[in-house]
Amino acid sequence: MSVRVVAGHDLRRIRRSRGLVGLVVVSLVVFVGGYLIGGLLGSGQDPASVVRVRLLAIWLVAGPTVGFVATVVGAAGLAGEREARTLRLLASLPLSRAQLVYGKTVARAGVVTAAVTLGTFVSLTAVAAGTPVTSTGRLVGFAGFTLAVTVSYAAVGVAVSTVVSADRVRAVAVGVFVATLVWPRIMGFGVETFGSERIELLCQFLGTLTPFGAYSQVVSDSGAILAYEPTSAVLGSGVMALVILAWTVGSLLVARHQFPKTAL
Amino acid sequence: MPNPVLVVDGLSKQYGPVTAVDQVSFSVSAGEVFGLLGPNGAGKSTTLDALIGFTEPTSGGGAVAGHDIVESSTAVRSVTGVLPEDCGVYEELTAVEHVELAARAKEVDSAPERLLGRVGLTEESWSRPAGGFSKGMAQRLRLAVALVGDPALLVLDEPLSGVDPDGIAELARLIEQIAETGVAVVFSSHDLPRVERVCDRVGILNDGEFVGVERLTGDRTTELILSTDTHPRSSALSELRALDGVEQAGWQDGGVHLTVTEPTAKAEAVQTLGSHTRVRDIRTRERSLDEIFAAYTASEERDDTDVATRREVTVS
Numbered sequence: 001m002s003v004r005v006v007a008g009h010d011l012r013r014i015r016r017s018r019g020l021v022g023l024v025v026v027s028l029v030v031f032v033g034g035y036l037i038g039g040l041l042g043s044g045q046d047p048a049s050v051v052r053v054r055l056l057a058i059w060l061v062a063g064p065t066v067g068f069v070a071t072v073v074g075a076a077g078l079a080g081e082r083e084a085r086t087l088r089l090l091a092s093l094p095l096s097r098a099q100l101v102y103g104k105t106v107a108r109a110g111v112v113t114a115a116v117t118l119g120t121f122v123s124l125t126a127v128a129a130g131t132p133v134t135s136t137g138r139l140v141g142f143a144g145f146t147l148a149v150t151v152s153y154a155a156v157g158v159a160v161s162t163v164v165s166a167d168r169v170r171a172v173a174v175g176v177f178v179a180t181l182v183w184p185r186i187m188g189f190g191v192e193t194f195g196s197e198r199i200e201l202l203c204q205f206l207g208t209l210t211p212f213g214a215y216s217q218v219v220s221d222s223g224a225i226l227a228y229e230p231t232s233a234v235l236g237s238g239v240m241a242l243v244i245l246a247w248t249v250g251s252l253l254v255a256r257h258q259f260p261k262t263a264l
Numbered sequence: 265m266p267n268p269v270l271v272v273d274g275l276s277k278q279y280g281p282v283t284a285v286d287q288v289s290f291s292v293s294a295g296e297v298f299g300l301l302g303p304n305g306a307g308k309s310t311t312l313d314a315l316i317g318f319t320e321p322t323s324g325g326g327a328v329a330g331h332d333i334v335e336s337s338t339a340v341r342s343v344t345g346v347l348p349e350d351c352g353v354y355e356e357l358t359a360v361e362h363v364e365l366a367a368r369a370k371e372v373d374s375a376p377e378r379l380l381g382r383v384g385l386t387e388e389s390w391s392r393p394a395g396g397f398s399k400g401m402a403q404r405l406r407l408a409v410a411l412v413g414d415p416a417l418l419v420l421d422e423p424l425s426g427v428d429p430d431g432i433a434e435l436a437r438l439i440e441q442i443a444e445t446g447v448a449v450v451f452s453s454h455d456l457p458r459v460e461r462v463c464d465r466v467g468i469l470n471d472g473e474f475v476g477v478e479r480l481t482g483d484r485t486t487e488l489i490l491s492t493d494t495h496p497r498s499s500a501l502s503e504l505r506a507l508d509g510v511e512q513a514g515w516q517d518g519g520v521h522l523t524v525t526e527p528t529a530k531a532e533a534v535q536t537l538g539s540h541t542r543v544r545d546i547r548t549r550e551r552s553l554d555e556i557f558a559a560y561t562a563s564e565e566r567d568d569t570d571v572a573t574r575r576e577v578t579v580s
Contacts, residue, residue: 016356092410093370095341
């Protein structure tokens, strides 16, 4: 009940500040932009290849942007209240710290997810409409994982805002996001460097242990950037879903544990 | 004392090696206004923060209307109205929306117009975003938020800070009126004249320790001045200090000055001194809160002959 109060309150503030409009615009720009770029890159190829290139381009353009925006928006939830000195007002009400964390996460993740849903829907509908050979399952999976990774990064942002002081939240949140973005690439060097199959698989798996790494493994074409042939179950979509879920739940647990210790 | 709404028992808060609050105990009854005074860094805000669950005490604790401040801090805040120190308002939300938020959190009917009117916010401001409010209006709004749900206890941390003199007078009157409805009020302030006017009792914190509680209404501490022809012997002063209800006794400006906390101690003091020397005149004077505050928070090197500390106290 009180999580709903906090979430509703935060949503009202976001709506008032026109933040939702901004997010929708960004989402449409990156998803439609990715779709268009894919169209340019894939022009002249067969329809199946065009679909692959379009999805690859959407992932490449929208994936990092969505993760970045979700992290920053999530981090701004509690940090923004601390900066505006309203967190003490909110915390003076009969709301537990856990309810504040969950309410903020629901609101922040909800807002970014709504914007991303619109962008995903528009771009993937265009993909499906333009190329009848498209697998519906693939598009649904693409959309589902995109939304899941959005929620995950929003939770990461909220967790960061409970761990570091208000003046460093945005910088640290961006740093954490960049680290999750770069990590799969770093592990990619290991894959390329070591000859042993087992070490190669280990590096591949380690590379998928960030939200962006897991997301890339699932939505990108096998053998394309940051996506490996699923030679083992640990590289399958089920494990990738678990990785993203673990980041979401883990971030919320960190936030719940740390927030009571945070100075208001 | 009737059933207290707030009981604080041996509350301590440690930040690493620093003791912010050490073994603070006091209680506040329904309808009573209790002022928490002390120099900057004395531990006032830490004490109030611990009451409302903003920080967890290292040891000790307390209860508000029977709810433990550590185990049930959410329940404590459901029966407590809080006006935190250095707290903002939601610039994009209206006054009505602020009150509605508190009402939803407390699961009570909001009646925002009644509360906003009660704290003196004019009707035209109710639907305006609070970002355009003056400091005084914002403070009134925060007070309205604190009053949502008819709390049993009101915790006001520096409620008069940043408010203009007219606003201070109105807020002080409002606090008095709220207490008259049976709400227990605890508030910290640096504005000693206002505290003196509004509070029934004050607790004085210094370096994290509770150094005294003074009643400001009824039988409050008075200064008894007994004029004598000669400086009495030190044994006479020792006898006076040993009396129940006499806190300090010393010679100054042709008279013995005593700090008397019990009315009955006055007659005993006159009798005791009269057995040593002739008492020419008897005068009493209520100590101002400035003097009480200074006496409790002055350096520990107190001279017995300097009974009523008269130095000006500058509290920033």
